[in-house]
Amino acid sequence: MKHSDINMVTGYLGTYSSPLSEGIYRFTLNKDTGILSGPELFYRLPDCKYLSLYNNLLAAPVKSGDEAGMSLLDIGGGEPSLASKIYEEETTACFVTQDGDFIYSANYHQGIVLIYKKTDGGLILYKRIDIAPGAGCHQILFHEHYMLVPCLLKDEIRIFDRSRDYCPAGSIFFQSGTGPRHGIFTKDHRYLFVVSELSNELYVYRVESGIRMTMLSVTPLLTQEQTKQSLQSPASAAIRFSPDERHLYVSTRFTEIISVFQVQEGQVQLIQQTGSGGIHPRDFVLTENGAYLLAVNRTEGGLVCFPVDPDSGMIGPECSRIPAPEAVSIVLNEA
Known part of the structure; x- marks a missing residue:
C-alpha cells in the first residue's frame, strides 16, 4: 500500500484480540473524496486496543500469555519496525499517550498508571502510580505541570503533580454512578469538557488557576426515551473537538450515535445527533481540516x-466504509 499521493492520508486501527483481528491495521483516506481504502494488517500485536502516534513512533499495548505491557513501533520508513517492547502489566492498558521522552498508559482493570521512559536501549519503567484495583482508569490528560486521570469506577478524576514526582494533588469528584471516562481541554486550557460513560452526560468546567476549576454546566447526552429504547445501557465513549474548537463531538455506544455540540466560551448547545454507521462506536477522529469524521464501530x-x-459542524451522509472487526482506536498520520 503506497501513499505518495498528497491527497491521501494514512491511518491506523487498534483492535481487541479476537479470531477476527490480529493486531494493528493500516488504511488510507482520500482527502478530496472521502473514500477509504484497505484495511491491511500492518503489524501483528495481540490486544493493541489503543494507539498513540508521535513523530513516526506508534505506541500500543501488547499482551503475551499472562503478561501485558507496551510496544513501540518505528513507522518512519513506511513499514513497521519494533523499536522496543516491555512487559510490566497484568492486563493491557485501555489508553496510551506519549511525548518525546515518555509513554503513559492508563490501566482500567488494575487501576494503575504506568510511565515508560524512552531510552537508547529501549523502554524502561520510569514510574508506577497505584490508584486502586478496579478503579477504571480510562485516560490521561495534561494541564500545566499536572496529570489528570479519569477514574470511571471511582467517579472522580485524580490529579497528580508532575513537578513533584507525580504526588497526589487533588481530585474532581462526581456523583456516584457518573463514570467520568474521557476529557478534553481547549487549546488555551481555559475550559475542560468531560464525558461520562455511565450517566451519559457532558460536563463543562472553567479553569480558574492551576487545578482550581468551576463547573459551568452538566448536559444530558440522551433523552429518557433514547435510554429506554436502547437494548443495553448506553455508554458514552469518545470526545473530540473540531479543529477550530467551535464544535464538540461525542460518541455513545448502544444508541450508536454521535452527538454534535456548538461551543462558545464554555457554553454548549446540542445541534445534531446522527448514527455512527454501525454498532459500538468506541472511537472516532476528525481530519486536520475538519472536513471528515471517521468513526470506528467495533461490533x-x-x-x-x-x-x-x-x-456548521454538522455531519452529512456517509462517504465510504471499510471492514474493521474489533477496531476500537484510530489515529491519522497527516504530517
Missing part, C-alpha cells in the same frame, strides 16, 4: 467516513 459497520460541514 458491526466497520470504519465509516462522514463529511463534515466545517462552518
